[in-house]
Amino acid sequence: MVKTKDRTREKSGRAAWKFEAPPAPTLSDLRAGGERRKAWVKYHLTDNVQNVLDLATHFGLKLIPIEACSAIGARLARFAVPRWHKVALQRARANIRELKPDWSDAEVEAAVWRNFDNQGRLMTEFSVLEELVPKGRVTFHNTEPAQAAAAAGPVILLALHLGNWEVLAPGIVALGIHPTDNHVPPKQRARAWIANRVRERIGIRFLPAGVEAIRPAIKILKAGGAISIFGDEGFQKKIMAPFFHREPHLEGNLAIAVRLARHTGATIVPGYVLRTRGCRFELHGITPITLPPTDDPAGRLREDVMMLNDAIEPVILAHLDQWYFIDNRLH
Template identity: 55%
Template sequence: MAKPLSNAKSGPAKRSAWVYRAPAAPPLSDLFKDAERRRTAFRYHVTGNLKNLLDLAVHFGLKAVPASLCSAAGARLGTFVIPRWHRSSVKKAQKNLKRLLPDATEEERDRVLKRSWQNQGRIMTEFSIVGRLARRAVWHGLHHFTEAYARGPVIVVCMHLGNWEIFAPKLVELGLAPSANYTPPAGRARAWIARRVRRKLGYGLLPPGKDGVRPALNILKEGGAISVFCDEGFAGKIRGPFFDRPPQLEGNLAVVVRLARLTQATICPCYVLRSNGTSFEGFTLEPIVLPPEDKPGERLMDDVVLLNSVIEPVIRAHLDQWYFLDNAL
C-alpha cells in the first residue's frame, strides 16, 4: 500500500507517497547506438530474456515435481546461495537477531538464521505449487473471517511468515476473494509469474503504491475485502513492526487504520506457519474493531500502536520464518 501523505506541520515526520513506476524498455535500435546504450539494450533484450526463459522453465518445471521435493530443493538452494552471494543481508539478519533475541546464545541465533535461509529458499520454489500446499494446510479460527465479512467490509492483515501465499486459496474458498496490493518482483518473467499465480488463485490485484489506495477504498466502501501486509521492508529497511522503536506513520500500519476508520472495516489479522517441510498451519486472530474517537484522526497513532501490538509478538515468536529478517532495523 502507499505511504501516507503528510498534511500536519506537527507530529511524526512523514514522507511523500510512493508511486511505483515499471522499468522502461530500451528500444531495440539502442543496440546500434553508443556503448552505454548498447550495454543497457543488450542487458534488457538479450541477457534479460535469457534469464526470463530460465525463470519460466524453472517455474513450470517445478509444477511437475512432487511437493516435498520441490520445497526441499528450495531449502538447499537457500542455504547455498544466501550465505555466499547475499553477505550484506546475512550481516543485517545477524545484527537483528542480536537485538531481538538478546538472551539467546550465539549458537541458538545461528540456528535461527539457518532456518531462515531454508524458509526463504522454500518460498521461492513453492510458488509453483501454492495450490497444492494450501489444500494440505490445517486452518484455525476461520470463523473470524466469515463472521466479520457478514457484518461489513474486511481488511485482511497478513504477515510474511511461513509461506503467506497459501492463504489466498482459503480466503477465496471462504468467499472473501480480497484484492491485494503488491509490488511486482524484479525481472519481467518473475513479475508475470507472480501476477499469473495470484490471479489464478482468485486474488484481485491492486496497483502498487499510492495508485492502489483509491481502488482499495472503493472496494471497502462497497462492502468488499482487501488484503494488506503490515510487516514490511521498504528500500531494505523494516518499517513494521516497530520492535521498540518510536511508532511512525509511514507504512502500511497507518494505511490500514486510516482505511478502517474511513470505511468502518473490521481488521482481521492472520498468518501462516510452516510446521514441517510442506506442512502448514494457518491462524486467524481475534478481529480488531477500532475504538470510537470523538474527533477524526485523534486516535491515529494509538490505532497504529494497537495494530502493531497484535502483529509484533507473532513475528518475534517466529523470526526464523519471517521474510524481512535480513532488512535493516
Template identity: 50%
Template sequence: MTEHRMPETALRKRKAWRFAAPEAPPLSHLFGTSDERRQFRRYWLTGTLVNAIDLTVHFGLKLMTMDACSNFGARIGTFAIPRFHKVAVRRGRETLKRLLPEASEVERDAILRRNWQAQGRIMTEFSVINRLLKNMDRITLHDFDRLVETVRSGPTIIVGMHLGNWEIGPTILHDEGIRPYANYTPPKGRAKAWISARVRQKGGLNFLPPGAQGIRPSVKVLKEGGVISMFCDEGVAGKIRGPLFGRKPHLEGNLAVAVRLARMTGAQIAPWYNVRGDGFRFDAFFLPPIELPPEDKPGARISDDIQLLNDVIEPVILKHLDQWYFLDNGLPDTR
C-alpha cells in the same frame, strides 16, 4: 497499556510512492548513445536470457512433488544464502542480537539457519503453491470462522504476516468464495512478473495498482463492502519498517496505511498468520478482528491506532523469527 497518543502532525508524513513499470527500449536505442545501447542490450539480450532461465526453473520445479519441491528449496537456502548473500546474513545476525539479547550466539545461529531453510522453501514452493487448492488437508485452520464472519459483516482489511508461506492466504479463502483485492507490485523481470501474476490470480487474488495509485481503488472496494488484503510487517531497502520493535509509531509503512483505510471506510481489521509445520504443511491462525475505537476528530488517534495494530502483530513475529521473511533486514535505531 501505555498511552502513545500524539497528534497526526507530530508524525513524519509518509512519502507518496508511485509505481512506474519499466518501458521496453525502442529499436532506435540500438543505434543511439552508449547509454541507450546499454539499455537495449540489458533489456532485449541479457533480459531475455534471464527470462528464459526463470521460466525454465519455474516449470522445471512443477515436475517435482510438493514435498520434494519444498525440501529442494530448503537445501538451496542453506547453501546459497550464507555464500552469496553475506550482507543479508550480517543484518540477520545483528537483528537477532537486538531482538533476542538474552539468547546465546549458538541459539541465534540456529534460528538464522532455520530462516535460511524457510526462505529457500518459499522460493521453490511458488511453483506448486496452487496445488494446495486440491490438497487442503495440508493446511490446518484455527478459528477461521472469525475471518469469515468478519468478511460477511462488512468491509474488511485482512492483515497477514510474512510467516510460513503467506501465499496460502487466497487458497484458504477460495472455498468460501472470498477473493480479496491487494495492491500488487510486480517483481523485476518480465518472466518473474508474468509468473507472479499468473500464480496469484489462479490462487484467487485480485490486483489493485501499487503505491499511491492504489489508494483510491482500495477505498472504493472497502466502501462497497469488499475485502482488501495487505501485510503490515515489511522491510524496505534493507530496513525493517514494521513491526515497530520499540520505536515510536511512524507513517512510513503499511501499519499506518491499514489504520487510515480502516478509519476512512469503517472497515474492520482481521489479522491472520500461518506457520510452517512439517515441510509443505501449515497451521493458519485467525486472530480476533480489530475495530478501532472512536476518535474525537479525524487523525486524532493515528499514533494510538498504529500502536494498537502493531501490538497484535509484533508478539507473533517475535515468536516465529525463524520463519520471518524480513529477519535479514536491519532494525533502525529506536526513535
C-alpha cells in the same frame, strides 16, 4: 518496476510512491550506442536469458513431488546464502541477538538457518502453490472470526510475512473470502508474469501498485468488499514494522490500514501462515480489530497504529525464524 515520487504528500511529509514499469528500449536505443545500447541489450537479450530460465524452473518444478520441490529451495538457500548474501546473514544474526537477548549463540544460529531454509523453500514452492490447500497441506486455526467479519461488511486483511505468506491467498479464498491484493510486482518480467498468473488462477485480484491503489481500495471497501495489505514491512532494506522497541512512526502500512478503516468503517483482520514441517502449513487468524469510535481520527492515529502493532509484534517475535524481514536493518 520503477518508483517515482508523487507530488502528493501525507501530513507526515513523506512523499507517496508510484510504481511504473520502465518502457522497453527501442531500435533507436540500439543504434544510439553507449548506455542506451547497453540498456537495449540487457532488456532484449541478457534479461530474456534469465526470463527463460525462470519460466523453465517454474514449470519444471511442477513436475516433481511437492516435498522435493520445497526441499530444493532449502538446499539452494544453504548453498547461496553463505556465498552471496553474507551481509544478510550477519544482519539476521545481529537482529535475532538483539530481539532475543536470552538466547544462546547456538539458538541464534539455528534460528538463522531455519529462516534461510524457509526463504529458500518459499521461492520454489510458488510452483506448487495451487496444490497445497486441495491436497490437505494447510490446516486452519481461528479463522471463523475472519469469515464472520467478511460476511458482515468490509474487511482489511492485515497479512504478515511469516512462513510462506503466499499460502494466505489460496487459504483465504478457500474460506470464501476473495480479497483484492495490494502488491508490488517483481522487477524481473518472467517472475512478475508467473506471480500474476498463479495468483489470478487462485482467485486473487490486484490493486494498482503504489499510491494509485488508494482510491480503488476505498471504493472496494465502501462496497462491502475485502482488500489485503501487509502489516509488517521493510523499505530500502530497513524494518519499518513492527516497531519493536523503536519509536513508532505513521509512514507505513499500519497507518494506511488505519486510515482506510476509519474512512470506510472496515474491520481489520490480521492473519498469518506458519510452516510446520517440510511443505505443510498452518493458517492462523488473529482476533479482528474494530477501531473504537472517535471524533478525532487524526488525533487518534498514533494510538490506533500502536493497537495494530501490538497485535502483530508478539506473533513475529515468537516466530523470528520464519520472518522474512529479519535480515533487514533494525536501526
